[in-house]
Amino acid sequence: MENLRYIDDVSTLVLDQDKCIGCGLCTEVCPHNVFELQNGKAEIVDFNACMECGACVNNCPSNALEVSPGVG
Amino acid sequence: MKESTGVSIMPTMNDTQTCCGVEPKNVLADYEKPGYTLCSFIENFIPTDIGPIPKIKTKMEKKDIKATILVRTGIGRDNYKIAPGLYGIGSPDKTSEVLVTANFKLTFDHLRRELNNINAWILVLDTRGVNVWCAAGKGTFSTKELVKRIKLSSLEKVVDHKRVILPQLGATGITAREVKKESGFRVVYGPVRAKDIPLFLENNRKADKKMRMVTFDFIERLILTPVELNVVLKPAIITTVILFLLSGFGPDIFSFSNAIQRGVILIPALFVGIFAGAVFTPAMLPYIPFKKFAAKGIISGSAFAILFLLSLSSIPGTAAYISLFLFVMAISSNLSMNFTGATPFTSPSGVEKEMKQFIPVQVISILLSTGLWIYSAF
Numbered sequence: 419m420e421n422l423r424y425i426d427d428v429s430t431l432v433l434d435q436d437k438c439i440g441c442g443l444c445t446e447v448c449p450h451n452v453f454e455l456q457n458g459k460a461e462i463v464d465f466n467a468c469m470e471c472g473a474c475v476n477n478c479p480s481n482a483l484e485v486s487p488g489v490g
Numbered sequence: 491m492k493e494s495t496g497v498s499i500m501p502t503m504n505d506t507q508t509c510c511g512v513e514p515k516n517v518l519a520d521y522e523k524p525g526y527t528l529c530s531f532i533e534n535f536i537p538t539d540i541g542p543i544p545k546i547k548t549k550m551e552k553k554d555i556k557a558t559i560l561v562r563t564g565i566g567r568d569n570y571k572i573a574p575g576l577y578g579i580g581s582p583d584k585t586s587e588v589l590v591t592a593n594f595k596l597t598f599d600h601l602r603r604e605l606n607n608i609n610a611w612i613l614v615l616d617t618r619g620v621n622v623w624c625a626a627g628k629g630t631f632s633t634k635e636l637v638k639r640i641k642l643s644s645l646e647k648v649v650d651h652k653r654v655i656l657p658q659l660g661a662t663g664i665t666a667r668e669v670k671k672e673s674g675f676r677v678v679y680g681p682v683r684a685k686d687i688p689l690f691l692e693n694n695r696k697a698d699k700k701m702r703m704v705t706f707d708f709i710e711r712l713i714l715t716p717v718e719l720n721v722v723l724k725p726a727i728i729t730t731v732i733l734f735l736l737s738g739f740g741p742d743i744f745s746f747s748n749a750i751q752r753g754v755i756l757i758p759a760l761f762v763g764i765f766a767g768a769v770f771t772p773a774m775l776p777y778i779p780f781k782k783f784a785a786k787g788i789i790s791g792s793a794f795a796i797l798f799l800l801s802l803s804s805i806p807g808t809a810a811y812i813s814l815f816l817f818v819m820a821i822s823s824n825l826s827m828n829f830t831g832a833t834p835f836t837s838p839s840g841v842e843k844e845m846k847q848f849i850p851v852q853v854i855s856i857l858l859s860t861g862l863w864i865y866s867a868f
């Protein structure tokens with residue numbers, strides 16, 4: 419997948435680290451390894467790989483994630 | 491309530507009888523029901539507290555492989571599904587894992603093929619015969635359906651634990667905590683690919699980074715092209731007819747012989763454009779410059795247009811040349827852009843951005859091409 423990248427700076431993914439409880443579920447469900455857990459919080463490490471599938475948003479237990487494809 | 495799985499309604503009774511003399515041995519005779527026929531992928535039934543559960547074969551049969559080819563080529567795409575509900579594989583018991591999947595037969599076949607020597611329960615959701623990834627996006631592989639299927643199949647009486655393993659790509663349609671709240675079962679996300687399931691189970695249900703990443707290699711891309719081609723078939727035929735009519739315009743206002751004479755160049759041009767956009771771009775995706783698919787399509791379309799023009803024996807004139815070039819390029823660009831819908835890495839926001847940018851380019855190219863084509867006849 420490393421050689422297949424889509425357009426940069428378009429994803430609507432937003433992470434609110436204040437709400438994050440560090441459960442790690444987003445790192446499990448994301449098919450593009452967008453997140454990593456660092457010091458007990460999720461961190462976006464590969465923003466441009468996000469395809470806005472919403473898997474992380476649906477499963478985050480603390481509403482720390484948001485994605486809104488088709489808006490803007 | 492228990493569902494009947496592993497059987498499908500038999501539409502006709504016209505099978506010819508071949509055995510009369512010796513009484514054939516039929517281990518599954520007890521499970522036959524009038525009006526139903528046993529599915530060929532069921533090898534036996536497993537007795538459980540809630541009654542017999544169909545046991546799936548892990549080996550694909552000729553029939554399955556033949557059907558797979560038909561579906562992949564887009565001939566038998568619709569309705570290739572199996573009955574949703576609970577199945578077993580190997581010799582599962584109350585401690586065995588429950589693997590959740592979609593009821594698209596190809597997805598199901600793919601899964602069972604990888605589960606040799608594994609004892610597990612397979613909970614098939616009703617996704618209307620669509621694969622996990624697409625069904626999760628469409629909302630049929632959903633929290634609601636999973637909860638419903640867990641209840642309908644009385645899963646809590648089949649296993650002692652409270653855990654279901656879902657394919658990771660189903661996560662888009664599932665909210666794990668809601669499943670837990672409504673069914674009592676905890677969702678564990680398994681690997682993206684079925685072939686990693688045995689290792690995942692061996693490692694105490696832990697997937698490594700590689701198992702969690704989607705891939706989109708050459709073969710995976712190529713498998714999708716027949717379906718892409720199938721989709722363009724109808725518009726292509728309509729376009730061909732329009733092209734013939736357009737080719738008839740000329741000094742004599744409209745002539746049929748003109749239509750035939752000039753139209754025959756346009757038809758191969760159309761197919762060159764389709765090939766460039768719906769086969770070449772998808773197959774060669776990572777090797778074509780630019781990130782936007784429409785731009786990739788312009789590159790591959792231009793390359794094929796030049797090759798095509800060079801291969802023409804008679805020279806139709808500059809205007810016609812440019813017209814043909816624009817025509818091939820625009821088709822390729824548009825079809826390449828369409829391919830974004832089939833990939834597992836393009837974001838809707840990105841697709842929207844490139845559509846806004848490139849649809850005007852494609853439309854202007856086609857209009858210019860049409861104008862030049864008519865002009866070139868005079």
Ligand code: SF4
Pocket residue numbers: 431447448449450451452453467468469470471472473474475485
């Ligand atoms: S929306 Fe999908 S691709 Fe983007 S970060 Fe979330 S899980 Fe990963």
Ligand code: SF4
Pocket residue numbers: 437438439440441442443444445459460477478479480481482483
């Ligand atoms: S799923 Fe939500 S709470 Fe859990 S680590 Fe990710 S962002 Fe934090």
